[in-house]
Every structure is written in C-alpha cells, then in structure tokens.
Amino acid sequence: MTEIGNGLFENNEEIINWTYPGATLYYKDCDLNPSVAEKFTKGKLIRNGFFLDVSIRGGGIKFNTRFLIASAKAAKLYEVNPDNERFGHCCLNLDSYFKILDIYQLEGKTQIFLLHIPAKSLKYFESVTSNWDEDFIKKARQSFDNKIHMEPISDLLEPFWLKRTNFPVGMDASEKFYPLTSISTITKNEQPLYNGIKNLTKDNSDINTPTPYFSEQNNKPKGGFWKKIFG
Known part of the structure; x- marks a missing residue:
C-alpha cells in the first residue's frame, strides 16, 4: 500500500470495499463508569x-x-455452534480496529457507535469522513431511538453472556485503551479461533494484517531538542 501526496492511499477503494459493503449492526451492552465513558470521543481510533x-x-x-x-x-x-444461537453470538477478531463515529445520549443512556475498519487504514480514517459515515450515523441513532423503549432481550441478560460482554471495547483490565503503536501476541491456544474467524469472514487480505501505527497527527515533535532536529 503506497502513500500519495495528500497523505492518504492510492488504493482507498480497497479500504472502502473492506469496510462498508455488507456492514451489519452488532450490539454489546454494558455498564460504564462516567470517568470511563468520557474517554470515548468522536473520531478516536x-x-x-x-x-x-x-x-x-x-x-x-x-x-x-x-x-x-x-x-x-x-x-x-451461532451458525457454527447452534447452542449459542439464542444469543445471536458473533465475534470480531483479536486486534480489530474501530473508528468512533458517534456518541449519542438519550434518556440517561449512551450509545457509542463504532465502525470496524481494516488495520492498514488508520491513516486514511484519521483524515477522512465519508458520506457513508453520515448515513451510518443516521441509521445508528434511529436504531437507538427505536429500541430504547423496548424490553431488553432476556437471553442477553444471562450470566453467560454478561461475563463475555459487560466491559468496554478497546480497553484493558485497567480501563486504558490498547495502544495503536503495538499489536497483540497470538498464543498457540488463540491461533485456531483467530484463523477460524479470518476464514469465516473471508478476511485474508493484507489490508487487515495488524501492524503498529504511529499517528503523524498525534506524535509531532514539540519544541526543544526535537524542534532543533526536525525544524
């Protein structure tokens, strides 16, 4: 993937085709402390x-x-394990990347809307907002408007499911975001599930191979010694 003069990528069509067509909405509900919830901000990767x-x-x-x-x-x-069909159980792979498209608050509840993006698109999504995103945000807010007064699905309140879902996306046990500058080590026990998800989703292209990402926007040299070197 080669960069062009404006700092984006010449194969942004591949990024778009990986991200948007066939995208489906998935749900994960949890209780967050206000101090944790406020760390999720629109546009963050x-x-x-x-x-x-x-x-x-x-x-x-x-x-x-x-x-x-x-x-x-x-x-x-859930299509592989019918025992989990009632949970509508789906899984996104280890080291999945997201852009926070929207934070929507209604009647004391908050919806954090995430767009799943390929690993090698972070620079692109750090700089670009598309019409697709605006359409998705409208649908996401409409979903929350429609569902907030509905009864919760009882299956998704069972201890089995809550144990798997009642924590924030993208944070470790200390409630700190996983750094974009590193990637996870896949253990021998994790490898079969990691490969299985890739095969089930036909996600075997290089565009979603995780690599450490250093943002040019957030890591610019500031003053002093570094300013003398970089100008």
Whole structure:
C-alpha cells in the first residue's frame, strides 16, 4: 500500500470495499463508569486487544451504555455452534480496529457507535469522513431511538453472556485503551479461533494484517531538542 501526496492511499477503494459493503449492526451492552465513558470521543481510533463477542440481536437496553458496531467482518459463530444461537453470538477478531463515529445520549443512556475498519487504514480514517459515515450515523441513532423503549432481550441478560460482554471495547483490565503503536501476541491456544474467524469472514487480505501505527497527527515533535532536529 503506497502513500500519495495528500497523505492518504492510492488504493482507498480497497479500504472502502473492506469496510462498508455488507456492514451489519452488532450490539454489546454494558455498564460504564462516567470517568470511563468520557474517554470515548468522536473520531478516536481504537484497537481491541481481545476477541470481541457481540450479538446480532438488538433489543431494549438495561445498562447505561450500548456499543453499536457496524462491521462487515464479524464471524457468525451461532451458525457454527447452534447452542449459542439464542444469543445471536458473533465475534470480531483479536486486534480489530474501530473508528468512533458517534456518541449519542438519550434518556440517561449512551450509545457509542463504532465502525470496524481494516488495520492498514488508520491513516486514511484519521483524515477522512465519508458520506457513508453520515448515513451510518443516521441509521445508528434511529436504531437507538427505536429500541430504547423496548424490553431488553432476556437471553442477553444471562450470566453467560454478561461475563463475555459487560466491559468496554478497546480497553484493558485497567480501563486504558490498547495502544495503536503495538499489536497483540497470538498464543498457540488463540491461533485456531483467530484463523477460524479470518476464514469465516473471508478476511485474508493484507489490508487487515495488524501492524503498529504511529499517528503523524498525534506524535509531532514539540519544541526543544526535537524542534532543533526536525525544524
């Protein structure tokens, strides 16, 4: 993938085709402390350093926060394991990347809307907002408007599901964002699931091979010694 003069990529069509066509909405509800919730800001890029369980089933919301995820690369594990069909169990792979498209608050509840993006598109999405995004945001807000007064889906309140989902996307156990400047080490036990999700979603192109990302926007040299070197 080669850069062009404006700092984007000449194959942005590949990025668009990976991200948008076939994207489906997935749900992950949890309780977040206000100090954690406020760290999620519109436009932020995040990396999720674990396998992310989500549901294709969307109902009312019991907890204070809903992560709504638009993804074209979520593996429908409930089709492989019928025992989890009632949860609508889907999974996004280890080291999935997201752009926060919208933060929407309504009646004391918050919806954090994430767009699943390929690993090698971070520079692109750091600089670009598309008409696709605006359309998705409208649909996401409409979804929240329609569902906030519905009853929660009882299956998604069972201990099995809450254990897998009641924590924020993209944060470690200390509630700090996984850095974009590193990637996860895949253990021998994790490799089969990692490869299985790639195969189920036909996600085997180089565009989504995780690599450390250093943002030019957020890592510009500032003053002093570095200013003398870089000008």
